[in-house]
Amino acid sequence: MRHNAPGTPSVADRVLDVLDAFSAERPELTLSELSRRTGLPLSTTHRIVGGLVRRGALERADSGRYRVGLWLWEVASLAPHGxxxxxxxxxxxxxxxxxxxxxxxxxxxxxxxxxxxxxxxxxxxxxxxxxxxxxxxxxxxxxxxxxxxxxxxxxxxxxxxxxxxxxxxxxxxxxxxxxxxxxxxxxxxxxxxxxxxxxxxxxxxxxxxxxxxxxxxxxxxxxxxxxxxxxxxxxxxxxxxxxxxxxxxxxxxxxxxxxxxx
Incomplete structure (x- = not known):
């Protein structure tokens, strides 16, 4: 996890922690793996992942695992150094x-x-x-x-x-x-x-x-x-x-x- 703010992580921190769980070595993760890698309860992970899927930030593969969605690429392209x-x-x-x-x-x-x-x-x-x-x-x-x-x-x-x-x-x-x-x-x-x-x-x-x-x-x-x-x-x-x-x-x-x- 990359957030450094003291105290209880915010909703934004938790969402970013879910996204940060993915890597080149782990491009697809199950809900349980996401919960384990972020340290979030399974119910919280399920709720966050569901919202990210609805917005296109995550996609659910046929295998049931989750991967980063194209919407994030669209957002990333707006970065000044993009x-x-x-x-x-x-x-x-x-x-x-x-x-x-x-x-x-x-x-x-x-x-x-x-x-x-x-x-x-x-x-x-x-x-x-x-x-x-x-x-x-x-x-x-x-x-x-x-x-x-x-x-x-x-x-x-x-x-x-x-x-x-x-x-x-x-x-x-x-x-x-x-x-x-x-x-x-x-x-x-x-x-x-x-x-x-x-x-x-x-x-x-x-x-x-x-x-x-x-x-x-x-x-x-x-x-x-x-x-x-x-x-x-x-x-x-x-x-x-x-x-x-x-x-x-x-x-x-x-x-x-x-x-x-x-």
Whole structure:
């Protein structure tokens, strides 16, 4: 459960707890499983689930289990970092995917995590998915975003325990500070073996009209036999193109400097 309010959970808290019980690993749940995962009485769970089904937020499968309904997708598309950003980025993501034939991802920061808005799949499986989230400190897109996040946001992440997935996962504030400084200086983030030892990603931030980082893109590839530096120019160019389309002043200045196009 994600609510942090003291005292008795509100009706809204309980509804959100029911929705939060679903995950990529558990996309369908029975009423008893929902009751158990939320800690709510079965009668309360039944009442909440019935209301969510009537509104289309949940669907009842033929098996009798419940799953997230399409109405939630419609609501989610209204988020500021939702389909508008994705639609702007898609031509550049598709070009990057065509050029690399690897997994291409678009994500936004929801500290301490990143949320993936889009993923174009390559031949190698990766742990991310559209609509999924992973810890920012352990991903290329997360490092690119944290490096350009407001200081208070980055400090909150630095102050939290950092989950370790592999021996290569950044798990200390000191190391994360050094890595973020490198990312700010180089404009690119390379996350090697942090979530899975077999994979790495090369990421770059995307800037909006106010010159703040609004998203990040990455290419995720197998760690073996890949020189991540070969991917840097393509990732950097795609991120710059999206930033320019979004009206980022820094992207426009850079475009003029390298070739005369704003």
């Amino acid at each position: 389909l508008g950003l994705r639609d702007t980025a898609m031509p550049f993501l598709e070009d990057l995917h065509e050029a690399t034939r690897q997994n291409v991802q678009l994500a936004v920061l929801d500290a301490p995590d990143v949320v993936y808005l889009e993923r174009l799949s390559g031949h190698t499986p990766v742990p991310s998915r559209a609509g999924g989230r992973l810890p920012a400190h352990a991903t290329g897109v997360g490092l690119a975003l944290l490096a350009h996040a407001p200081a208070n946001v980055a400090e909150r992440v630095l102050a939290r325990p950092m989950k370790r997935f592999t021996d290569k996962t950044i798990a200390s504030p000191e190391r994360l500070r050094r890595v973020l400084a490198d990312v700010r200086r180089e404009g690119i983030a390379i996350s090697d073996g942090q979530i899975e030892l077999v994979g790495l990603s090369v990421a770059a931030p995307v800037f909006g009209a106010e010159d703040t980082a609004v998203a990040a893109i990455s290419v995720a590839v197998p760690a073996t036999g890949t020189d991540p530096r070969t991917l840097v120019p393509a990732v950097r160019a795609a991120a710059r193109g999206i930033s320019r389309t979004l009206g980022a002043p820094r992207a426009k200045r850079m475009g003029l400097a390298v070739g005369g196009r704003g």
